Amino acid sequence: MMRSTRGLNPCQEAERQIRMGKDKDNLRWEHINTSKGRGVFAKSHIFKGAFILQYRGILRKGYSGTNDYSYHFRHGGSHYCKHNVFNSFFSDTCSIDASSEDGSMGRLVNDDPKPNGKMKKMKVDGVPQLCIFAVKDIMEGQEITYDYGGVDLPWRSSPGQEMAKVSTTDLY
Ligand SMILES: C[S@@+](CC[C@H](N)C(=O)[O-])C[C@H]1O[C@@H](n2cnc3c(N)ncnc32)[C@H](O)[C@@H]1O
Numbered sequence: 001m002m003r004s005t006r007g008l009n010p011c012q013e014a015e016r017q018i019r020m021g022k023d024k025d026n027l028r029w030e031h032i033n034t035s036k037g038r039g040v041f042a043k044s045h046i047f048k049g050a051f052i053l054q055y056r057g058i059l060r061k062g063y064s065g066t067n068d069y070s071y072h073f074r075h076g077g078s079h080y081c082k083h084n085v086f087n088s089f090f091s092d093t094c095s096i097d098a099s100s101e102d103g104s105m106g107r108l109v110n111d112d113p114k115p116n117g118k119m120k121k122m123k124v125d126g127v128p129q130l131c132i133f134a135v136k137d138i139m140e141g142q143e144i145t146y147d148y149g150g151v152d153l154p155w156r157s158s159p160g161q162e163m164a165k166v167s168t169t170d171l172y
Pocket residue numbers: 035036037038039068069107108109110111112155
């Protein structure tokens with residue numbers, strides 16, 4: 001069931017939050033362990049379809065290389081993926097560089113091949129923005145995740161973890 005906040009639909013709520021430049025107060029981050037680092041958790045139930053948070057950072061044109069906190073996408077199309085699935089081959093490649101420790105939580109959301117969130121591109125005043133929306137109900141205390149996409153994510157193939165089947169079809 002999808003619920004809106006203050007009578008706004010999820011996209012309107014995302015836009016409102018982007019304009020405010022802050023995360024919602026139903027989220028918290030904590031240090032999980034030394035290999036995973038920090039993660040973001042729900043402080044209250046989040047309904048399927050709801051806006052969760054913005055992936056805040058500096059919008060850059062072109063492919064700006066891979067770092068832990070950059071997210072590449074195509075401005076003109078619907079193609080977007082955190083990791084290096086496409087690169088400067090596309091003239092409209094952009095990235096959000098979230099490498100600055102600015103206190104925002106979008107940059108702290110971890111990867112999961114079976115996530116409860118999905119990254120989506122939207123435009124506010126013509127400027128592309130990336131936001132995570134819930135793809136299922138998320139219980140209080142659960143970690144927020146999304147599928148980084150791409151291949152070669154080292155933690156997915158580390159001992160004791162099932163090798164993920166990465167589907168890029170979802171991204172296009
Ligand atoms: C955008 S940051 C996410 C926040 C990060 N955990 C932190 O503490 O800053 C991406 C990095 O988090 C780690 N990470 C993300 N998802 C992970 C997972 N499922 N297992 C282990 N490490 C993960 C990797 O080091 C990755 O390069």
